[in-house]
Amino acid sequence: MGSQGGFYQSKEFLDLVKSIGEARSKAEEDRIVLSEIETLKRRISEPDTPKRKMKEYIIRLVYVEMLGHDASFGYIHAVKMTHDDTLLVKRTGYLAVTLFLNEDHDLIILIVNTIQKDLKSDNYLVVCVALNAVCKLINEETIPAVLPQIVELLAHPKEAVRKKAIMALHRFYQKSPSSVSHLVSNFRKRLCDNDPGVMGATLCPLFDLITNDVNSYKDLVISFVSILKQVAERRLPKAYDYHQMPAPFIQIKLLKILALLGSGDKQASENMYTVVGDIFRKCDSSSNIGNAILYECICCVSSIYPNPKLLESAADAISRFLKSDSHNLKYMGIDALGRLIKISPEIAEQHQLAVIDCLEDPDDTLKRKTFELLYKMTKSTNVEVIVDRMIDYMISINDNHYKTEIASRCVELAEQFAPSNQWFIQTMNKVFEHAGDLVNIKVAHNLMRLIAEGFGEDDNTADSQLRSSAVESYLYILGEPKLPSVFLQVICWVLGEYGTADGKYSASYITGKLCDVAEAYSNDETVKAYAVTALMKIYAFEIAAGRMVDMLPECHSLMEEFLASHSTDLQQRAYELQAVIGLDAHAVESIMPSDASCEDIEVDKALSFLNGYIQESIEKGAQPYIPESERSGMLNISNFRNQDHHEASSHGLRFEAYELPKQTVQARIPPASLASTELVPVPEPVYPRESYQTTTVPSVSSDAASTELKLRLDGVQKKWGRQTHFPSTSTSNSTSQKTVNGITQVDGSNTANSRTRETYDSRKQVEISPEKQKLAASLFGGPSKTEKKSATGHKSSKPSSHMVKSHAPKSSMEVASEKTSPVQQPPDLLDFGEPTVKSTAPSLDPFKDLEGLLEPTTQVSSAVNHSSTAAVTKSPDIMGLYTETPAGAHHKDSDILSGLSNSPMTNMVGGTTTMQVAQTSKSPNLKDSLEKDALVRQMGVTPSSQNPNLFKDLLG
């Protein structure tokens, strides 16, 4: 088959590819590509270019665009090419347009017509090519233009056409579900297609349909189960086998569908138990594809109505994954564990050490997956360890996307399970400090609200303790050089509200700090606004308490700066501050009452106190207010910024004739209800324009909190303050029934530990370090303890994990001391699908071969084990010959090479048998590649010595 791999482009194109391949820098490459673009621009628009030439130009365009340059000047030529009559040219045209154009491109409309014509073609290959284009190019608007034809093609005699038509409809469904909703019966019919390929393709749209509406497809459960059964029993043609598994891709798709259909449906699930159990048994866990199916089985089992036997098989499979040396399988194992843990939480315990290994693995992907698992199994007993770990990891990474995710998870867990207020504040501080700019602003508001409201109980001392500790921690944190804006806002607000509340810090100290903040972050207006308002509060509290206010000099200069600020918001705040300072104690107390951020504020939404003023104005001839709903000629856009609307309506052009003046003038009340609530929220630095409102709103954020920031606080409050009581769920330790903390808990977690260590160690023979045991105990050992301690105070009732930390490892210490290098002992993490013993038949396995190709020496050395040493000593020479041989020497070399690669065949070990087929076809191919080498040389393309890789077989 090697002949198909020849090169049929012109010398010019080969040269281009070659010179780009040899370019030493990106700049050089760009220069070459740019000159190529110039050439193409000129040539492509020449009239009467022969088709064959044109085809090559288009392919060169594709190449140019693939390298990241703009080839849009040639798009139209690619579109033209799709009109051509010969399939060869048409195919190139379609390939180019599908690669160039996204579905929203303007040129699409020019292709629709061609597609319509091609869908009617007698030649099924033309139809296939057109269908490929349909999948990529047809957008929501153009679906109706081709839909009827595609539905017709569902009955086409050629299975390839039916299959592609199904895929096209699947794509349409994704783009616009309503466009194909009437075709559901067609999908059902295609499920019974004679051709397994068409049936397999039909599973794609059905999966989507079932995802969106499970109940309409319950009747198909029996069909899916019977198809899956037949597939698993190898009833499909041999051609669908893949690495000796019967049609694995179809099996996986079917298992996914069954998982959806059986979710929460006992009756449907019962139909599936037998077949899923069969697949569990039949799956060959030594091949990668077998493991892919096993994983899908686990997903299915954890989704459908639970069945103890299947759960057991799933747990077995998971433990095999986790014990594997392959990182891929560990990753899948962790993921699967996260799924199964919802149904049988006890399963986590036996894998605790494996989980911790993964957590400490240098592989980021695996680590993240493990964090996901920990997130799923967090309880109030292990929240501290988990969140601390998460935060440490969060600090260590740069990937903002993931940082955001993990930060929000930390916040979520802290809000749900926080064992103490102190801990909560500290955790939030850390999250804000390191990921403050990434967390949602609502989280900050939430925190302010929590601090303001306390924790639900009438325990005022606890609340004020919390506030003092928050103030203290913030004053400390302010020493850090660079803090995120959101965090500073929280700090300013808390300092303003509670900075002087406990009398520990003087007003001048706090105001000094606030001024420092405003100066240090002088380009952040929001922070400055928060700081000014905080200053105002501090001074107001001072005045109200009857003390003399002595403004610091730096505060004075700050105010002067703000009074002249470009930001009207800052100006406004500064003027307000000035005004407040000038008032007497009584007035100040009524506008800025101390610690009243949680009090409800009565807002007169009707603004009835303005009635007199309005009446007066109307009598003077002003127009009465017309409510928005009664206004004509205005689009009802939205009520966002009602006031602006109102202004717009009064200033805008009127298109209707003026009405006759009415005699009865009615005083209308401006509907300021929306405006009044809208002007208040904190995040926007917009401040109310009317001075009425500013005076009625003493503390800005408290109102904001009460109006819109209704987050998960309800749940939080319940959990907070009181220690939650956890009944023992674990069966592992019956000893932990004693009520006192400390020792009992240690016992409990230790028994759990030693038990699991036995199972774990018996296989691995690795000693476990005390740190790891400690961690395991705090992560997994928690739930078994019974907590009956009365919640006298948060500090005293710290969960036992700390106690465990200090005591638990002692028992393991002796064991660990025997060997000091237990943990990071790197196992042989060969690729999956390989035999676990490194030296077995390396060249039989394509995966392994590839690794060998990376470093030829390792391959050679591993080959030593099997082939005679004579062959080995030769092999480096052969490698040398391989890149430099003249064409004449082919036969001899390839014989030696094939001999070399054949010899290990006899040493084949179970588990690699799957690769045999691929391998046998391999050995003669060496000849091919040598021929190819020679051919390329003939073409004038000399492989540069730097990159002989280009000639290496991808499959080895």
Added chain:
Amino acid sequence: MIHFVLLISRQGKVRLTKWYSPYSQKERTKVIRELGGVILNRGPKLCNFVDWRGFKVVYKRYASLYFCMCIDQDDNELEVLEIIHHYVEILDRYFGSVCELDLIFNFHKAYYILDELLLAGELQESSKKTVARLIAAQDSLVETAKEQASSISNIIAQATK
């Protein structure tokens, strides 16, 4: 669903890109640069999956070429790894022990084969035989043109000797 397929050489050169979800040219360049940086720098024994902007990228190295596919969070990574391998086996069968050079000079053929394997971001055909048959049918239709081209390449070969 597979959102895109990338083939990148060890040196970071792009050998093939196929986008099943809409990405602008600018985004494409950025994606390739970003992922190239992540994947090419990963050690050999780590797992073949990478978290990336809320998606997962499954990659596998074959000789000097990295095959990457970007999938959704809830897709089966091991399956996608096998889809990659499936593709490589088909390429291998078609080109006869395929090497990177085959894909460099015949990238359009690699695209045609990919189009028979994946469609609209899903695996459309899992039988190697069927894919091979379809590609062969297309090739046989263009046989004449091929012969023509073949003679041209011989002429070039003669000329450059």
